[in-house]
Amino acid sequence: xxxxxxxxxxxxxxxxxxxxxxxxxxxxxxxxxxxxxxxxxxxxxxxxxxxxxxxxxxxxxxxxxxxxxxxxxxxxxxxxxxxxxxxxxxxxxxxxxxxxxxxxxxxxxxxxxxxxxxxxxxxxxxxxxxxxxxxxxxxxxxxxxxxxxxxxxxxxxxxxxxxxxxxxxxxxxxxxxxxxxxxxxxxxxxxxxxxxxxxxxxxxxxxxxxxxxxxxxxxxxxxxxxxxxxxxxxxxxxxxxxxxxxxxxxxxxxxxxxxxxxxx
Numbered sequence: 263x264x265x266x267x268x269x270x271x272x273x274x275x276x277x278x279x280x281x282x283x284x285x286x287x288x289x290x291x292x293x294x295x296x297x298x299x300x301x302x303x304x305x306x307x308x309x310x311x312x313x314x315x316x317x318x319x320x321x322x323x324x325x326x327x328x329x330x331x332x333x334x335x336x337x338x339x340x341x342x343x344x345x346x347x348x349x350x351x352x353x354x355x356x357x358x359x360x361x362x363x364x365x366x367x368x369x370x371x372x373x374x375x376x377x378x379x380x381x382x383x384x385x386x387x388x389x390x391x392x393x394x395x396x397x398x399x400x401x402x403x404x405x406x407x408x409x410x411x412x413x414x415x416x417x418x419x420x421x422x423x424x425x426x427x428x429x430x431x432x433x434x435x436x437x438x439x440x441x442x443x444x445x446x447x448x449x450x451x452x453x454x455x456x457x458x459x460x461x462x463x464x465x466x467x468x469x470x471x472x473x474x475x476x477x478x479x480x481x482x483x484x485x486x487x488x489x490x491x492x493x494x495x496x497x498x499x500x501x502x503x504x505x506x507x508x509x510x511x512x513x514x515x516x517x518x519x520x521x522x523x524x525x526x
Contacts (some may be wrong), residue, residue, distance in 0.1 A: 303324070360526075488510055
């Protein structure tokens with residue numbers, strides 16, 4: 263474990279960024295299942311429909327056909343929050359709540375991070391809009407829903423249009439992110455390094471620091487993965503992001519072991 267990473271965590275200067283891989287450990291539906299559901303609702307063969315584009319393109323198609331994401335969002339909310347899911351059995355979520363993280367940003371729509379904080383007795387404030395920002399309380403951990411929340415259709419970043427709008431990086435949440443990364447190290451968990459959207463986020467964060475007069479004292483940022491990727495490692499290193507690779511093949515155990523070492 264990197265000394266600088268441990269020190270940033272110990273001092274409360276480490277910000278966590280949580281991706282879909284963390285929710286996947288709960289057995290939630292995959293993007294493939296989401297595409298199949300879109301196909302079903304629109305009357306297409308799922309196997310054929312999946313060849314028409316990625317999930318953002320197909321969600322955009324759905325939105326144009328149905329006039330909104332309402333029905334699809336409702337299905338996702340139900341499927342992502344089944345009563346049979348036992349959050350207390352998730353060591354990953356338990357360890358996240360126990361961590362000394364100054365902020366938790368997430369690109370996940372589901373509420374399992376919030377539910378875990380409630381179940382494990384950690385006070386938090388959920389932030390998905392400007393109204394949420396003004397209601398934050400001292401002593402409460404901030405959970406920032408960077409790609410929206412199932413509670414509000416308009417906040418969901420799922421279709422192409424919403425992704426393109428998000429890529430402008432000029433919303434109140436983006437301004438908050440810029441302020442937060444200036445004084446905290448960032449640790450990314452649960453992300454695929456081949457995902458264009460997260461790589462763009464890495465690049466944007468690097469740009470933010472490059473424009474800052476404090477660039478020379480930029481806190482280190484890290485991304486955890488269980489798969490070696492020399493190409494990504496080299497690119498991210500030039501962007502000021504250090505890749506931490508586990509020797510454990512199983513992604514769930516790899517992340518659990520890493521968080522265990524970090525927070526205990």
